[in-house]
Amino acid sequence: MYPYDNPLKIPKVEKAVTLWTHPDGLVLGSIYLHLGDAERSRAEDPWAIMNDHDDFLVVRRQEPEELRFYNKASLIRVEYAEDELYVAESGKDLPCRVHLMDGSVIEGAMRKSLPPERSRLYDYMNSDNPRFLKLYVEAGAVCLVNKSYVGYIMTREPALA
Template sequence: MEELRVPKRRVPAEVVLPGGAERRVVLFLAEAAADHSGAEQPGDLLNGPGDFFPALDELAGAMTFLHRGAVAVVRVARTLEADCAEALTLPTEHEVEVHLADGSCRTGLVSYLRPPDRARLVDFLNEAPPFFRLLEADAVALVNKRHVTRVVLLSR
């Protein structure tokens, strides 16, 4: 049966749950992504199929299964959530404040590639994946749109 196991990488992350509760967890990512070249990234896992994904709760030392819809934010190291396509093309970027339903606020940069006729921030926010990348000063926050109450565009 060991030959049927899918090899996974262990990736540290901080999960923010509704109400602002934070948990340090380890995510399990595949060595190869299903939708792009290279390894699976945390965003691939969060925007993937199914309602639940496994994680190791560091404080409890136990396996936990997190409901995607209940996770407000997942923070990971910038090196773990890179967008290779943006290295080849100039992305649209906006500095924003993201206000969450629990009253907290996160500030950072959203960066995305879209056709010119769909490059507005509102177009990006209204597109399908439930989580979007917010580049913070020291990490990448993967923000669940379901927990966002408003996004404020900051002047650069």
């Protein structure tokens, strides 16, 4: 038995995002994530979509309200909220400051579970060769940064609590 009303429809959910595109600038809208199923307990991760083999991303813009297909190479960064539960389980914090080619600076932390001998910021930036780096910028907020637009990345001291 198919768990959804229409067996021809691919079950997806919209995820609100803020895109920074070249040359348009700020774009508010939503991307589409596959829903969780028997193999996945939750919806697809935007980071996985941005780093998959597809060259284009479907975006439902807010203003004007329309569907667009953005070339991922033209996306500078993608910002969205992430569930705190999943943020906590994603590995060791690697505090950093990302300097983009347009002069923007994004402060946050990269996280990934890596073996102790390969757990430096350098190792994360060069592991798995993703197109977009995942940066946790504040509680529950994520910024995916296109590595093609990064000028340089600096380490920084973690914030004192």
